Amino acid sequence: MNHSEAWTIDDDSDSHPSAPSSSDSETSESAASTQTSRLRPAGSALTFVPYADWEPERSYDGEPTIRYNVEWKVFAKNRGQAGESEIDVVISPRKFWKHVLRQKVADASANKPWKEDATKLVLSVTDRKTGNITKRFPKLDVDWPLITRQLHDWSKFLVDGKKITITVTFYYLSVDTGKPGRRGATAIQEADLDARTAGLGRGACIRQAYALMRCPGPPCTKGDHCWQNEGKHYRLLPHHVRMLADHLQAGRPLNGHDDVPDEFRRLVLEDEREREEREEKELEKSRRRKRSRRSSDHSSSDIVSVRCHGCVGPSSNAPASPVMVFPSSPMLVLDLPREEAVRAYSTWQQSQVSTAEQKAYYDTVQELTLAHCYDLHMLAANQERMYRFYTRHGIPAGVAWRYVCDVQSFLAHRDVWESM
Numbered sequence: 001m002n003h004s005e006a007w008t009i010d011d012d013s014d015s016h017p018s019a020p021s022s023s024d025s026e027t028s029e030s031a032a033s034t035q036t037s038r039l040r041p042a043g044s045a046l047t048f049v050p051y052a053d054w055e056p057e058r059s060y061d062g063e064p065t066i067r068y069n070v071e072w073k074v075f076a077k078n079r080g081q082a083g084e085s086e087i088d089v090v091i092s093p094r095k096f097w098k099h100v101l102r103q104k105v106a107d108a109s110a111n112k113p114w115k116e117d118a119t120k121l122v123l124s125v126t127d128r129k130t131g132n133i134t135k136r137f138p139k140l141d142v143d144w145p146l147i148t149r150q151l152h153d154w155s156k157f158l159v160d161g162k163k164i165t166i167t168v169t170f171y172y173l174s175v176d177t178g179k180p181g182r183r184g185a186t187a188i189q190e191a192d193l194d195a196r197t198a199g200l201g202r203g204a205c206i207r208q209a210y211a212l213m214r215c216p217g218p219p220c221t222k223g224d225h226c227w228q229n230e231g232k233h234y235r236l237l238p239h240h241v242r243m244l245a246d247h248l249q250a251g252r253p254l255n256g257h258d259d260v261p262d263e264f265r266r267l268v269l270e271d272e273r274e275r276e277e278r279e280e281k282e283l284e285k286s287r288r289r290k291r292s293r294r295s296s297d298h299s300s301s302d303i304v305s306v307r308c309h310g311c312v313g314p315s316s317n318a319p320a321s322p323v324m325v326f327p328s329s330p331m332l333v334l335d336l337p338r339e340e341a342v343r344a345y346s347t348w349q350q351s352q353v354s355t356a357e358q359k360a361y362y363d364t365v366q367e368l369t370l371a372h373c374y375d376l377h378m379l380a381a382n383q384e385r386m387y388r389f390y391t392r393h394g395i396p397a398g399v400a401w402r403y404v405c406d407v408q409s410f411l412a413h414r415d416v417w418e419s420m
Contacts, residue, residue, distance in 0.1 A: 068151060072084060081172075124267075345376055
């Protein structure tokens, strides 16, 4: 049997039970086979532990298995009703659903006036260059083989210490039981929540998330927006704010820095840890270079340092933030609202690139622009200021440069983008 036959993308161990051993030799062979099945064949990719070999209480640290976390929640009546975090799952998603998660979801919805509506899955990995994957399925009919294949594709990130998470939300609809409606405190609160979240658009959620996380100012140095946790400020990047916007758009409350979702908290702390590790590595490289220069220059002690009083000191290298420019002559007047002009400009920018990654960055720039009520006139008149604003919020320099410099070109090709 070759490796491809022995190691399929999803094991079928529970559908083909092995026959019981009839001798000590058979028992020994079975134990050896079980131990071998836990290990991947030499030279192959990471794989899942077969369900027949899985030991739920056992730690699989250090073993060549695909590991992922599952954050699941039952969502009904505009709020989460039940849910848990399943850490370091090593069996395939299909097997985990069949043998573990399905029963937990059934118990959470038992004897409740609900019916299955839809299931939403968000696959994420703690890699900055890899975006989330969102899938929605009717009722509980999840395409688990599709999810399994995606985890196989992402297994390469596990070698570098990244984390894979499947966030699953099971949506249920209330069923009319024929009983008279109640108007107690809980019912009034639910009606108020419905009224507050009805028609709450994506842009409004993003603006609300940015407003809530706006940095109060000095002594914080994390930018315009940060998350405060246990007295420490953590810099927020666009994908962090999008996560809060998703939380708000789903109708869930967000009442302050202590009320953020667990997944948001985990991601921000993980990103901060990775940033500190990168800075420490760069600092160590700089130290090694300095030591190397000192050891190679034996005459450095003979050099006399002379200060030039007419020169600008190194502390003044960092340029001050440009002031806001107010142009004296108006730009071309557009016959559409300013917000729509920004959206049209972003769509035009996306038409100039081919990769999904760059298109996603232009979506993020658009969200930042609209969240702070900037428009195309302000972009064109304050290019340096806006460039720094975007790069400070995690936008790549090339995307930020294009976004602030191409406004005039966009307006000059008005006949092209109006037909898009």
